[in-house]
Amino acid sequence: MNIKKKILCIGAGYVGGPSMAMIAYKCPDYRVTVVDISHERIDAWNSSELPVYEPGLDEIVRKTRGKNLFFARDIENQIKENDIIFVSVNTPTKMFGTGAGMAADLQYWEKTARQILEHSRSSKIVIEKSTLPVKTALAMERILSSAKGKISFEVLSNPEFMAEGTAMNDLENPDRILIGSRETKSGLKARAELSDIYARWIPKDKIITSNIWSSELSKLVANAFLAQRVSSINAVSALCEKADADVTEVARAVGMDSRIGSKFLNASIGFGGSCFKKDILNLVYLCNYYGLPEVASYWESVVKINEYQQERFIANILSSMFNTLAGKKICILGFAFKADTGDTRESPAIHITHRLLAEHAQVIISDPKALKNAAFDLKDENGEITYTEDPYRAASGCHALALLTDWNLYRKLDYKKIYKSMIKPAFLFDGRNILDHKKCFKIGFNVYPIGKPALSHFKVSPDA
Numbered sequence: 019m020n021i022k023k024k025i026l027c028i029g030a031g032y033v034g035g036p037s038m039a040m041i042a043y044k045c046p047d048y049r050v051t052v053v054d055i056s057h058e059r060i061d062a063w064n065s066s067e068l069p070v071y072e073p074g075l076d077e078i079v080r081k082t083r084g085k086n087l088f089f090a091r092d093i094e095n096q097i098k099e100n101d102i103i104f105v106s107v108n109t110p111t112k113m114f115g116t117g118a119g120m121a122a123d124l125q126y127w128e129k130t131a132r133q134i135l136e137h138s139r140s141s142k143i144v145i146e147k148s149t150l151p152v153k154t155a156l157a158m159e160r161i162l163s164s165a166k167g168k169i170s171f172e173v174l175s176n177p178e179f180m181a182e183g184t185a186m187n188d189l190e191n192p193d194r195i196l197i198g199s200r201e202t203k204s205g206l207k208a209r210a211e212l213s214d215i216y217a218r219w220i221p222k223d224k225i226i227t228s229n230i231w232s233s234e235l236s237k238l239v240a241n242a243f244l245a246q247r248v249s250s251i252n253a254v255s256a257l258c259e260k261a262d263a264d265v266t267e268v269a270r271a272v273g274m275d276s277r278i279g280s281k282f283l284n285a286s287i288g289f290g291g292s293c294f295k296k297d298i299l300n301l302v303y304l305c306n307y308y309g310l311p312e313v314a315s316y317w318e319s320v321v322k323i324n325e326y327q328q329e330r331f332i333a334n335i336l337s338s339m340f341n342t343l344a345g346k347k348i349c350i351l352g353f354a355f356k357a358d359t360g361d362t363r364e365s366p367a368i369h370i371t372h373r374l375l376a377e378h379a380q381v382i383i384s385d386p387k388a389l390k391n392a393a394f395d396l397k398d399e400n401g402e403i404t405y406t407e408d409p410y411r412a413a414s415g416c417h418a419l420a421l422l423t424d425w426n427l428y429r430k431l432d433y434k435k436i437y438k439s440m441i442k443p444a445f446l447f448d449g450r451n452i453l454d455h456k457k458c459f460k461i462g463f464n465v466y467p468i469g470k471p472a473l474s475h476f477k478v479s480p481d482a
């Protein structure tokens with residue numbers, strides 16, 4: 019087949035791998051190559067066990083890999099050979115120096131820019147796919163503009179809005195594709211070239227364009243709004259517990275207002291994932307940097323409520339279980355930050371496990387996809403931890419279940435069988451409100467949901 023475009027993506031992570039697999043799948047006449055500094059990651063992409071678990075990803079990689087999708091180690095040559103370069107490297111929170119704990123750490127990003135500059139022998143379009151602070155493109159342009167000779171670079175912003183667990187569907191049917199560019203002749207030409215790629219499978223009215231700064235900022239703002247909804251409903255869940263209201267009923271009534279909408283109103287142990295916290299902190303840093311402390315503290319409160327919600331969950335376990343967890347066995351159902359992913363980055367389960375171990379509980383962790391990552395996250399813990407994929411084996415002999423991830427399989431477990439295998443009185447803390455609480459209560463559990471009255475068999479309340 020005649021190759022019409024040669025596309026490179028630098029960064030073979032949760033975004034680079036799936037998003038490039040989708041482009042290769044939808045555009046068989048484009049050649050798509052993904053590179054990474056981690057050879058281990060590249061080798062995994064070339065193996066039968068992909069480094070990222072995403073429903074539907076295996077199938078698309080199987081259909082394209084070796085045909086028009088390639089995972090390669092030789093970054094320098096690939097920069098030379100390709101005309102369109104997506105950059106999808108990680109942009110974590112900076113942990114040192116100015117802005118530590120808040121600002122984005124742009125070292126990986128800048129290294130990539132310098133590498134592109136060093137190895138390019140022809141003009142290229144460079145596309146920011148990573149989530150970046152507003153005005154990053156300016157720094158990229160400044161680095162790339164030091165190119166010698168006739169080579170020129172056009173920098174575009176094309177933030178990725180996919181969510182993990184639903185990435186393949188989000189990439190195939192996105193709500194929108196956003197492309198930001200300079201509004202110069204060459205900027206608009208590059209913008210049109212990138213639009214053409216997406217137009218292969220995405221309706222034109224969903225491909226929106228903007229100036230480059232609006233595009234960069236829109237990504238941070240979209241994540242901040244989503245996280246804010248979770249913190250809003252979680253803040254309400256605390257009030258519901260005091261006022262005998264039911265947060266699911268409140269969310270339903272509120273969400274039916276079409277101006278508010280029903281999505282992202284599930285009360286939980288708090289949001290996790292590699293994006294929300296880092297992107298809000300980055301937004302907070304930017305607001306402070308631009309002299310807007312009131313705006314900064316508004317967004318910071320979203321993160322504070324998230325931390326509060328996790329602490330509330332722990333406090334609830336402790337007070338319901340007679341204020342001591344020492345020597346008790348607690349089974350954690352789900353360690354991933356959400357269902358349908360093995361990703362545990364910023365998962366509330368990490369903090370909750372540390373806190374349970376600090377109370378000298380024994381923790382048994384179960385998860386269908388995230389046990390390897392869980393063991394890595396907890397490698398420095400000295401407390402007693404066991405990893406067991408089978409939820410029935412994990413729960414057997416435990417004093418309590420703490421459901422932390424909304425995996426569908428947990429809805430379908432035989433809780434009668436589990437109850438029988440546990441130490442009595444048996445406790446169930448549903449950190450996702452996904453179980454049938456009345457049914458579990460009838461089985462014999464003392465049930466503690468989020469934002470709803472507890473269902474307890476004890477005659478005397480723990481506060482009495």
Ligand code: NAD
Pocket residue numbers: 028029030031032033034053054055056059093106107108109126127129130147148149150178179180181182292293
């Ligand atoms: P990731 O850590 O999974 O992947 C990033 C990859 O980049 C790593 O494999 C790393 O080895 C590689 N890398 C770093 N520096 C490099 C260099 N100089 N050359 C080559 N490779 C290099 O991260 P991710 O989750 O894919 O996120 C990437 C970006 O996309 C971040 O900015 C993130 O905020 C954003 N984003 C993530 C998601 C998500 O759901 N994970 C969604 C939207 C946007």
Ligand code: UDX
Pocket residue numbers: 178179180181182183241244248281282283284285286287288289290291292293294355356357
């Ligand atoms: C998010 C954004 O949704 C996505 O657009 C962006 O590109 C990357 O960041 P992701 O973090 O993968 O995606 O998952 P998301 O579905 O947004 O969930 C984030 C966290 O919020 C999870 O821990 C999830 O369990 C939690 N959540 C979500 C709730 O607690 N309640 C909800 O109602 C929704």
